Amino acid sequence: MTIRGTPHAPSLATKKMPAQQRATETYELILEVAAQLLADVGIERLSTNMVCEKAGLTPPALYRYFPNKYALLCELGQRLMQRQNELIPKWITPEALAGSVEDLEQALAGLLLDTYRVTNETTGGVWILRALHAVPTVQKVRLESHGKVTEEQSGVLVAAFPQVPPEELLLVGRIAVDMIYAGVELLFDAPLEPQAVAQVVAAMVASQLAKLRGGVAPASHP
Template structure:
């Protein structure tokens, strides 16, 4: 008698995760008039974001505020997330430029009090840059709340972490690089979170910066060689 063969069950293919929204700008403006339209769209997006929030923001509302037709917007931005992506990158760039004005090997080598003062200054300036940026706090919230935009924040923080790690390695040649990198990454995230907190609660920025800087700077003693 022929033997029956048991069929082996074939597992169904794994579901393909849905692709995120396109974040790349379609076209970079080359002429002055196109540049003006491009910047007007971004300004309108920031203003609309303040008024209606992340969820209700739409390209139609942006076009209405900017006085631009939808086809003109779609020449540059495929969707509202591309607008937020560009706004996020610009804000991160402004925030990151504050770091070089406050942090240096000389500041670190000067000891905890000097580092504490520099960190407090850095935190306050980052807060002020965000406050002066049109829709700054809403842009920050979008980069944390919208999964497709989180990479802007994470990539920016990774770049700052690497730059600060190199600075610390230069200032503290005897310390472990892995420890310095971890400390740098945590400090970057703490500053970002503290700035967000200043927008969420009625606190005095200078008092918050003083306490936060003291907590972050105190760790320097633990990573210094021979500590």
């Protein structure tokens, strides 16, 4: 079935999650090989047949878990973004938000550099990152992850800026998340010095948060 001549997008769902140790090992092997091949040949050339050959598996063994290469990219993307997102509470803390602008800039720069490091250390990390932008059927992984992170961090922002409207904090938070990730992507795309990029991005985000802080009226005392 098509809608206005456009075919259904390929399925991104894992067909079956492994329940036994041997199945889990096969599942992880498939992802490990796919990530390595992605690093070696890139997004366009990656294929399920190539993964099967490299992993020593038959196509049915792979298709038991992943219906196509986009499902592989989806799972790899979700895992990478999970590792990246776990860094955020380490850096964006109530203390950092309540501290000086310099403290906040340091925290934001640290988050960007840490995210860059984790991505760089992940097998095929840069290509997974690019797939999350370049492949339409996988983009929702990135968008959903950024939305989820923004929602999770909204509580920290509301506590730090209690008199700023929550919808404004959500907007600022979402833009901040995307700016951090844009800075990470830039470091893979251009020969720039990581610390310099991190400092510029951090200063831009921190300046907006400082404006929010400046606009909050001081609390009244009894």
